Amino acid sequence: MKSWIYCNALGCFVIDENKKIINSLPFSEEAAVQDPVLPEAGKTLDAQMHLQKKYPSAELIVPSDEGVPLVVLAAFNDKKFLEKLRVIALKRTKQKIAQSVRRDALIVQAINEVDELDTVMNMLVKRLREWYGLHNPEFEHAIDDHQRFVQTIMDDDRTSLLKKIKVDERYAMGAPFAKEDIEALMRCAKKIASLYELRADLISYVENVMEKECPNVLEMCGTSIGAKLLSIAGGLERLSRMPASTIQLLGAEKALFRHLRNRSYLPPKYGVIIQHPLVAKVKKNDKGKAARALADKIAIAAKVDFFKGKKIAPDLKKQLVDRFGEYS
Amino acid sequence: MSVSPNKFQGVYEVQLGKKRFFATKNLVPGRRVYGEDLVRERDCEYRVWDATRSKIAAALVKGISQIGIYPESKVLYLGASSGTTVSHVSDLVGKDGFVFAVDFAPRSTRDLVFLAQERLNIAPILADANHPGQYLPLLCEVDAVVQDIAQRDQVSIFLKNCRVFLKQGGFGILSVKARSIDVTRKPNLIFKEVRAQLEKNITIVDYRTLDPLEKDHCIFVCKKK
Ligand SMILES: C[S@@+](CC[C@H](N)C(=O)[O-])C[C@H]1O[C@@H](n2cnc3c(N)ncnc32)[C@H](O)[C@@H]1O
Numbered sequence: 001m002k003s004w005i006y007c008n009a010l011g012c013f014v015i016d017e018n019k020k021i022i023n024s025l026p027f028s029e030e031a032a033v034q035d036p037v038l039p040e041a042g043k044t045l046d047a048q049m050h051l052q053k054k055y056p057s058a059e060l061i062v063p064s065d066e067g068v069p070l071v072v073l074a075a076f077n078d079k080k081f082l083e084k085l086r087v088i089a090l091k092r093t094k095q096k097i098a099q100s101v102r103r104d105a106l107i108v109q110a111i112n113e114v115d116e117l118d119t120v121m122n123m124l125v126k127r128l129r130e131w132y133g134l135h136n137p138e139f140e141h142a143i144d145d146h147q148r149f150v151q152t153i154m155d156d157d158r159t160s161l162l163k164k165i166k167v168d169e170r171y172a173m174g175a176p177f178a179k180e181d182i183e184a185l186m187r188c189a190k191k192i193a194s195l196y197e198l199r200a201d202l203i204s205y206v207e208n209v210m211e212k213e214c215p216n217v218l219e220m221c222g223t224s225i226g227a228k229l230l231s232i233a234g235g236l237e238r239l240s241r242m243p244a245s246t247i248q249l250l251g252a253e254k255a256l257f258r259h260l261r262n263r264s265y266l267p268p269k270y271g272v273i274i275q276h277p278l279v280a281k282v283k284k285n286d287k288g289k290a291a292r293a294l295a296d297k298i299a300i301a302a303k304v305d306f307f308k309g310k311k312i313a314p315d316l317k318k319q320l321v322d323r324f325g326e327y328s
Numbered sequence: 329m330s331v332s333p334n335k336f337q338g339v340y341e342v343q344l345g346k347k348r349f350f351a352t353k354n355l356v357p358g359r360r361v362y363g364e365d366l367v368r369e370r371d372c373e374y375r376v377w378d379a380t381r382s383k384i385a386a387a388l389v390k391g392i393s394q395i396g397i398y399p400e401s402k403v404l405y406l407g408a409s410s411g412t413t414v415s416h417v418s419d420l421v422g423k424d425g426f427v428f429a430v431d432f433a434p435r436s437t438r439d440l441v442f443l444a445q446e447r448l449n450i451a452p453i454l455a456d457a458n459h460p461g462q463y464l465p466l467l468c469e470v471d472a473v474v475q476d477i478a479q480r481d482q483v484s485i486f487l488k489n490c491r492v493f494l495k496q497g498g499f500g501i502l503s504v505k506a507r508s509i510d511v512t513r514k515p516n517l518i519f520k521e522v523r524a525q526l527e528k529n530i531t532i533v534d535y536r537t538l539d540p541l542e543k544d545h546c547i548f549v550c551k552k553k
Contacts, residue, residue, distance in 0.1 A: 065460050067493070070495060073468050074495070085466050085468070092453075100434035
């Protein structure tokens with residue numbers, strides 16, 4: 001009768017054509033958990049040799065993508081094996097999940113948190129403006145920048161702010177606020193201002209991590225765009241595998257799929273790199289070209305960073321400057 | 329409200345007012361997995377199987393004639409994600425069945441691990457379905473292979489796994505997302521090609537498109553020769 005020697009996560013087994021296990025050398029659970037494919041190669045070898053000596057006619061088979069004879073796998077259909085396999089699978093999978101976390105994942109999470117902060121702060125400031133507008137609508141109307149708005153209303157009172165924008169307080173539309181009314185509003189303003197600080201802290205944290213993990217991408221893109229590209233790509237490894245044409249369109253997925261499904265929509269020319277100073281600077285007709293060239297360099301930078309190569313960004317940057325002129 | 333067994337063993341139908349839902353008997357009574365409704369009747373608790381969240385449930389709604397999974401089946405599920413459908417398959421096969429749940433995304437697999445800790449018939453495996461050798465040492469022969477991975481080469485991955493793990497006469501359930509194969513071409517053409525590719529290797533038992541529950545998706549139920 002034909003028989004096989006087969007090692008899986010549970011141990012090494014001699015199995016015959018009737019799916020029967022005729023001999024076995026089980027692994028300890030510790031050993032079974034260790035290696036992603038098979039426990040310690042050395043131990044496996046020992047066990048295999050031992051069994052091969054006892055069953056010289058048994059065929060030795062190793063797990064591969066081609067599989068093994070189904071009768072061999074069928075030997076493990078028993079509940080007692082399944083219970084053990086489950087325990088090992090759980091442990092291995094937990095370990096692998098822990099090991100899957102790379103430092104670029106931190107960049108991605110932090111920059112996404114910045115995005116969330118932007119959304120939340122935007123909502124909060126809009127509401128604060130409405131509220132403050134009851135008291136001092138002229139000033140609220142005069143200042144567009146959210147962050148500056150929050151800061152200035154904390155620094156000065158209505159009278160001096162109106163003076164700044166040269167409005168006669170006697171004919172202003174705002175209602176007087178009592179001390180407690182002002183205080184409630186200012187408590188909110190203060191918290192919102194601290195969110196701006198938090199945002200700045202997060203950005204500099206992202207920059208620090210990028211400085212170590214992907215200095216070339218950082219220098220080519222800047223913190224915010226670089227981190228966003230990493231986030232959309234799903235990490236440095238994936239970014240490094242992307243062709244420039246894909247990088248150029250990262251962030252424009254919606255428009256791209258719309259175009260692919262229905263050709264009457266124009267294809268997008270650029271994704272988040274549209275915000276890059278180089279693309280922003282050039283004339284409208286050159287934007288596509290600049291985006292293409294920039295994406296080319298980012299693709300190279302990402303590859304070099306992923307393989308922990310040396311700093312090449314200054315060279316890449318120079319090539320862009322030579323072609324399109326200085327950009328900040 | 330009333331609960332009655334469906335023609336497929338392990339699948340139930342819940343009548344709630346005018347509406348009818350599919351459901352499975354909850355293996356861990358009292359616990360929800362993805363916010364689905366729980367219904368009690370007599371001593372049993374059932375989990376409503378949301379046809380907009382799970383392609384097998386969608387196929388049931390579309391009247392598929394065979395699902396190939398039975399109580400006590402051992403199932404290899406590829407593309408387990410966080411375990412929405414896996415949880416129903418786990419209910420269906422019951423405590424004497426087993427589900428090997430494979431996904432290669434660490435984030436979803438994290439949730440899958442929590443699910444498997446509550447359900448003694450699930451083994452969560454973080455691996456690439458394109459490389460069955462990676463998880464072969466953790467598996468036995470299976471009665472059914474279910475695949476839902478939305479990848480360009482999903483058909484060849486499916487066939488490879490059926491070849492390696494599926495017993496003779498066992499069932500393969502393949503869910504195909506046309507857009508992941510080619511966004512530019514008509515789904516029907518893609519499904520036709522998939523059918524041709526499958527037929528060379530395996531017998532197709534039934535087929536359903538899942539519109540409107542899942543746009544541009546279809547499910548093939550196959551049987552290994
Ligand atoms: C559409 S989701 C599956 C949803 C799930 N079947 C359900 O109904 O609950 C597709 C999953 O397949 C996984 N996937 C894609 N390609 C894979 C591969 N080659 N190997 C393993 N998993 C893969 C993805 O990580 C994703 O979680």
